[in-house]
Amino acid sequence: MKGDPKVVAGLNEYLSFELTGHRQYLLHAGMCRHWGWQRLAGIQDAYSAEETQHAARIITRILMLGGSPAPRELRTIAGAPTVPEQLALDRELVAAAIVHLRAAVADCEQARDYASRALLREMVDDEERHLHWLDTETALIGKVGLPNYLQAQLG
Numbered sequence: 001m002k003g004d005p006k007v008v009a010g011l012n013e014y015l016s017f018e019l020t021g022h023r024q025y026l027l028h029a030g031m032c033r034h035w036g037w038q039r040l041a042g043i044q045d046a047y048s049a050e051e052t053q054h055a056a057r058i059i060t061r062i063l064m065l066g067g068s069p070a071p072r073e074l075r076t077i078a079g080a081p082t083v084p085e086q087l088a089l090d091r092e093l094v095a096a097a098i099v100h101l102r103a104a105v106a107d108c109e110q111a112r113d114y115a116s117r118a119l120l121r122e123m124v125d126d127e128e129r130h131l132h133w134l135d136t137e138t139a140l141i142g143k144v145g146l147p148n149y150l151q152a153q154l155g
């Protein structure tokens, strides 16, 4: 099956976000665990795993369309030194991924590639949920203060 080149390019760009996110959240999980923030480490691990699953599905779709998976490096992965900075760095990446996904969904629609559209539409759901979680945690830090927030991450 031959896919639309613009659709394949859009899938590849999203693949770049997935693999960047996978590594960034994995690093943040490791740092949180090292600091003793077990709850946060567990959640970051789960987001890292989610991006791996997303990436696997995107790779399968690209290959099915006759394309080559070719992710590019979006940024050098360096873990942010504090929890609020980690949340801000993650938010930046997820927000950019959502902007890209919305454009890619429109490209799929135009190319009448409804299966790729459905796949990316599902990814929008997951990333919006991810963004909401980041915003909730950041708002919590603002409400209860960082020391209280971090104390709740111990368990």
Ligand SMILES: [Fe+2]
Binding pocket: 018, 021, 050, 051, 054, 123, 126, 127
């Ligand atoms: Fe994702």
Ligand SMILES: [Fe+2]
Binding pocket: 021, 047, 050, 051, 094, 126, 127, 130
């Ligand atoms: Fe995500």
